Amino acid sequence: MRKHVDNVLIIGGGLQGCAIAMSLARAGWQVTVVEKNLAGRHASGVNAGGLRLLMRDVREYPLSLRAMEMWANLSDLVGEAAAEACEVRLGSSxxxxxxxxxxxxxxxxxxxxxxxxxxxxxxxxxxxxxxxxxxxxxxxxxxxxxxxRDGHANPANAARAFRDAAEAAGARILECCALRALKPKPVGGWCADTDAGFIEAELVVNCAGAWGANVAALLGETLPIxxxxxxxxxxxxxxxxxxxxxxxxxxxxxxxxxxxxxxxxxxxxxxxxxxxxxxxxxxxxxxxxxxxxxxxxxxxxxxxxxxxxxxxxxxxTPDGIPIIGPSRKHQGLWHVFGFCGHGFQLAPAVGEIVAQSLITGDVDPRLAPFAADRFAPRSPRNDEVSQ
CATH class of the missing domain: 3.30.9.10 (D-Amino Acid Oxidase, subunit A, domain 2)
Structure with missing residues (x-):
């Protein structure tokens, strides 16, 4: 079984995972994406393909506005032929x-x-x-x-376009490859047992979508989905x-x-x-x-x-917006999932902003509303305890 060492291991090959992988790979990082089905098989490829600002949660607007710019210039991200296949129709409202x-x-x-x-x-x-x-x-x-300004696109073709663009940038995409176990290494970093063998990485990004809470649970972290x-x-x-x-x-x-x-x-x-x-x-x-x-x-x-x-x-998620940010329990682990009904349009911006946050080591302020620890029980203040 082959052992592979990466900067980042991404679990889940949907739009979010592939967009992050594409941005990181273009920055020169070694990235592997493990996807137990085919990339975009579930939510990313079978949704309505809406590109909307309409009725968005206000907390998502900074991401959504940036994403709309990126959809409008999709050929810059995935190439002209792939962008044309995505059938982006902005301005139809x-x-x-x-x-x-x-x-x-x-x-x-x-x-x-x-x-x-x-x-x-x-x-x-x-x-x-x-x-x-x-x-x-x-x-x-x-x-x-x-x-x-809103419109729509072809979700199946878009999922494929981001997957192929990530691979062309140098990311390794392992499809039909299940995650069996994931453990932090004593000296830092992570080791994942997968159908393709053991993969070691400095960082892990959990983009497992509907299975995101299950991946978190493997590491003793409870996130509500x-x-x-x-x-x-x-x-x-x-x-x-x-x-x-x-x-x-x-x-x-x-x-x-x-x-x-x-x-x-x-x-x-x-x-x-x-x-x-x-x-x-x-x-x-x-x-x-x-x-x-x-x-x-x-x-x-x-x-x-x-x-x-x-x-x-x-x-x-219980509050209707995704989880995007570092684990509250494990260093070097990020969670990026819970996008139900919101994720298709946001994906390019999420990919860019999460990647930059990983590269710089500083969480972008635009991600603050989506922190994983927002669901953690709040500890009472000292003055509350004394009352």
């Missing part, structure tokens, strides 16, 4: 529908709050402009939020009628129309996750709520047949 008074009130309050924070990517729009942008929209729609199997479905082709991506505020609604006319529909509906078996299944009864929300918004779609469905395993 994303729209969040307000289908009742409560949703419209929330949208108005959010717009005001975001403007107070100096964030003006979202606009409140009324029914007239909404219906102009979305022909066939139900008359019950009262308004919504629009982010005109709920595993979901978010489901997508695609319909038969219909005549092109919308350009924006449409999402719900409180409704399980998310859909876009592809270039060939089919509708790609999501809505955050979870199927059945089978983490131990590395797979997941669609639960068709649950998909009815997503279909119902879509038809309620666009009644003319009621007769359009669904051709196929699929799921991808994702991990969600």
């Amino acid at each position: 994303q729209i969040a529908l307000a289908m009742d008074a409560a949703e419209l009130e929330w949208a108005s309050a959010r717009t005001e709050d975001m403007q107070c924070r100096g964030i003006r990517s979202e606009e409140l729009i009324g029914p007239e402009e909404l219906h102009r942008l979305l022909p066939g929209l139900a008359n019950s729609a009262l308004g919504g939020l629009i982010s005109r 709920k595993v979901l199997a978010l489901t997508m479905m695609v319909t038969a082709r219909v005549k092109p009628f919308i350009t924006p991506v449409v999402i719900g505020i409180d409704q399980p609604l998310s859909f876009k129309q592809s270039a060939v006319g089919s509708l790609v529909i999501g809505g955050g509906i979870s199927g059945k996750p089978c983490l131990d078996q590395d797979t997941s299944f669609t639960v068709m009864d649950r998909m009815a709520s997503s279909a119902t929300a879509t038809v309620a918004a666009f009644p003319a779609l009621a007769g359009v047949p669904v051709l196929r469905t699929w799921t991808g395993l994702e991990g969600a």
